[in-house]
Amino acid sequence: MEFLIASAIGMLTAAGLYLVLRLRTFPVILGISLLTYAVNVFLFTSGRITIGAPPILRDGVSTYTDPLPQALVLTAIVISFGMTAVVVMIALGAYLGSNDDHVDDQTHEPDEPKTEEPS
Amino acid sequence: MIHWIIAPVVMPALVAPFIVLAARYHIGIQRVLSLAGVVALIAVAAGLAWQASDGTVTLYQLGDWAAPFGIVIVGDALSTMMVLLTSVLALFALLYAIGSGWDARGRHFHALFQFQLMGICGAFLTGDLFNLFVFFEVLLIASYGLMIHSGGNVRLRAGVQYVLFNLLGSTLFLFALGAIYAETGTLNMADLAQRATLISEEATVGLRIAAVLLLLVFAIKAAIVPLHFWLPSSYAEAPAPVAALFAIMTKVGAYAIIRVYTMIFPPDLEATSGLFGIWLLPAALISLALGMVGVLAARKLDRLIAFSVIGSMGMVMVSTALFTPVGIAAALYYTIHSTLAAATLFLISDLVRTGRGSLRLKPMPPIAGASLTAGMFFAAAIAMTGLPPLSGFIGKLLILDAGFSSPLAVWVWATILISSLISVVGFARAGSIVFWKARSVAPEEGGEPPAAPTPLSYLAVGGLLALLVAYTVFAGKAHGYMTMISKQLFAPDAYISTVLDTPGKLSKPKTEEK
Numbered sequence: 001m002e003f004l005i006a007s008a009i010g011m012l013t014a015a016g017l018y019l020v021l022r023l024r025t026f027p028v029i030l031g032i033s034l035l036t037y038a039v040n041v042f043l044f045t046s047g048r049i050t051i052g053a054p055p056i057l058r059d060g061v062s063t064y065t066d067p068l069p070q071a072l073v074l075t076a077i078v079i080s081f082g083m084t085a086v087v088v089m090i091a092l093g094a095y096l097g098s099n100d101d102h103v104d105d106q107t108h109e110p111d112e113p114k115t116e117e118p119s
Numbered sequence: 120m121i122h123w124i125i126a127p128v129v130m131p132a133l134v135a136p137f138i139v140l141a142a143r144y145h146i147g148i149q150r151v152l153s154l155a156g157v158v159a160l161i162a163v164a165a166g167l168a169w170q171a172s173d174g175t176v177t178l179y180q181l182g183d184w185a186a187p188f189g190i191v192i193v194g195d196a197l198s199t200m201m202v203l204l205t206s207v208l209a210l211f212a213l214l215y216a217i218g219s220g221w222d223a224r225g226r227h228f229h230a231l232f233q234f235q236l237m238g239i240c241g242a243f244l245t246g247d248l249f250n251l252f253v254f255f256e257v258l259l260i261a262s263y264g265l266m267i268h269s270g271g272n273v274r275l276r277a278g279v280q281y282v283l284f285n286l287l288g289s290t291l292f293l294f295a296l297g298a299i300y301a302e303t304g305t306l307n308m309a310d311l312a313q314r315a316t317l318i319s320e321e322a323t324v325g326l327r328i329a330a331v332l333l334l335l336v337f338a339i340k341a342a343i344v345p346l347h348f349w350l351p352s353s354y355a356e357a358p359a360p361v362a363a364l365f366a367i368m369t370k371v372g373a374y375a376i377i378r379v380y381t382m383i384f385p386p387d388l389e390a391t392s393g394l395f396g397i398w399l400l401p402a403a404l405i406s407l408a409l410g411m412v413g414v415l416a417a418r419k420l421d422r423l424i425a426f427s428v429i430g431s432m433g434m435v436m437v438s439t440a441l442f443t444p445v446g447i448a449a450a451l452y453y454t455i456h457s458t459l460a461a462a463t464l465f466l467i468s469d470l471v472r473t474g475r476g477s478l479r480l481k482p483m484p485p486i487a488g489a490s491l492t493a494g495m496f497f498a499a500a501i502a503m504t505g506l507p508p509l510s511g512f513i514g515k516l517l518i519l520d521a522g523f524s525s526p527l528a529v530w531v532w533a534t535i536l537i538s539s540l541i542s543v544v545g546f547a548r549a550g551s552i553v554f555w556k557a558r559s560v561a562p563e564e565g566g567e568p569p570a571a572p573t574p575l576s577y578l579a580v581g582g583l584l585a586l587l588v589a590y591t592v593f594a595g596k597a598h599g600y601m602t603m604i605s606k607q608l609f610a611p612d613a614y615i616s617t618v619l620d621t622p623g624k625l626s627k628p629k630t631e632e633k
Contacts, residue, residue, distance in 0.1 A: 020287065025279060032286050039293040046301040069300065072249060076293055079256050083289070086263055087282045093267075094275035103280060105352060 185623035218575025340372025359469030407433030414545035
């Protein structure tokens with residue numbers, strides 16, 4: 001079980017990093033999503049892997065799962081979900097505006113673009 | 120009243136939705152509400168700073184849950200001072216946004232501005248690493264909106280880079296938090312400080328990795344080379360008042376480094392010793408040099424200022440990386456100075472843009488109000504490059520003095536002095552091209568005279584300059600206060616005992632109550 005989870009986190013991170021290093025927004029966003037999956041699983045297991053135990057400490061319960069990482073993961077999931085939505089919208093706006101979805105800086109400076117001034 | 124300490128977080132959080140819900144289509148009401156919110160924030164922050172100035176640590180337990188289990192907000196001298204700095208900076212950025220009409224060029228400027236303040240204040244006040252992450256996210260989400268405020272393709276492209284880079288930073292932050300939790304079983308800073316010392320030397324591998332990851336995250340926020348790539352285009356393309364407010368965001372990273380690495384991983388902790396001397400100090404020296412070379416190489420005024428921000432963050436981190444009480448005091452002095460100077464310069468670049476239409480460093484016809492703007496640029500450039508008589512010079516002297524005892528003293532002195540010279544040349548070149556050579560270019564015939572900035576814009580910039588002058592005049596007192604803060608940082612026992620020993624719910628195990 002430990003090996004399975006550890007290798008899953010490793011695979012997700014490696015794939016995510018590879019995609020993040022691409023030059024266009026779509027693979028980069030996919031890569032960031034993969035990385036957030038990896039980090040969510042990682043956070044989840046940071047309270048040790050306990051199988052089939054309740055996450056709440058009650059009287060008479062001797063084995064239990066640490067509930068705090070579950071709360072942390074919930075927060076992290078919500079935040080990363082919202083962030084992915086935001087970045088998709090901004091990237092879409094940038095792509096539709098300049099018909100180019102590269103994430104790196106342009107090599108030539110735009111020649112006094114009118115778009116710099118708000119319409 | 121004990122509840123005041125949470126006001127800097129709650130107040131903007133209430134004002135922002137109110138602005139969205141009640142004053143959505145009325146820019147006038149939004150401005151009044153937003154200004155009132157910021158002024159109230161200054162009042163509260165000043166009260167808190169005054170309360171903390173004698174060294175007391177104020178603790179606020181949310182829901183009255185005791186520290187390692189519940190969420191805590193802690194106000195000591197450092198965090199209250201940073202909150203005060205944030206609120207004062209916010210006032211002038213907001214005045215400029217109103218004066219120049221930036222806030223009316225898109226929707227929801229004021230609401231996002233308030234959320235941004237909430238995130239920044241929360242990051243300064245929180246006593247819990249996970250909440251530091253949450254408040255980082257709050258300030259980042261608001262900054263994404265502010266960064267692309269009023270749109271435009273160039274700005275959107277810069278915004279995509281900015282968001283993606285910071286998303287990666289957040290992911291890294293979560294990895295670091297997971298590693299710390301797995302190693303120690305807590306994320307409360309005071310609790311961590313105690314538990315980090317308990318781990319035996321052989322078992323510190325995970326903790327070391329976590330400490331380095333955390334340092335990387337904060338270095339991204341503080342834009343230290345080689346993690347600075349997000350800063351130049353995002354600061355240059357952001358609307359000027361937003362860029363002025365962003366001047367405090369890099370300092371959030373510096374604050375987090377100072378806080379975490381004086382309390383949780385202090386320099387004498389065996390597991391993480393050498394992290395600063397070996398890694399952070401050279402990186403900071405390189406960012407200082409690279410920032411100032413960028414100043415000389417920049418082809419646009421806004422990029423030039425963005426690179427000077429990188430350079431001044433390098434300066435702050437050089438002094439921080441020494442990790443002596445003298446060094447931290449100098450770093451704190453320089454932090455405030457560099458925040459004010461960078462914000463002033465960003466606002467001035469917008470004054471230039473108003474009349475010129477472009478920030479390219481090439482001679483163009485004189486702009487409206489050129490002499491006043493030029494005078495302000497001159498003063499702000501003197502402050503930023505650290506020439507006498509303004510506060511940059513004093514800050515630099517303090518840092519040089521603190522670096523004297525370091526084993527890398529030669530490198531520190533050489534880098535600071537040479538990079539200062541380079542930045543002086545860079546700013547002088549930019550100023551003479553933009554303001555001086557303008558007189559040799561004939562204005563276009565028949566063209567409409569360019570619009571002059573409004574008096575309120577000048578008031579905002581002048582106010583920031585006045586603050587810089589006051590900060591220079593009262594440098595002795597300010598530095599005395601910084602020394603007090605740095606002493607408090609290097610003796611975190613008061614902080615730790617306040618956080619952990621204040622009773623609350625769950626403060627005693629159930630078995631003892633029975």
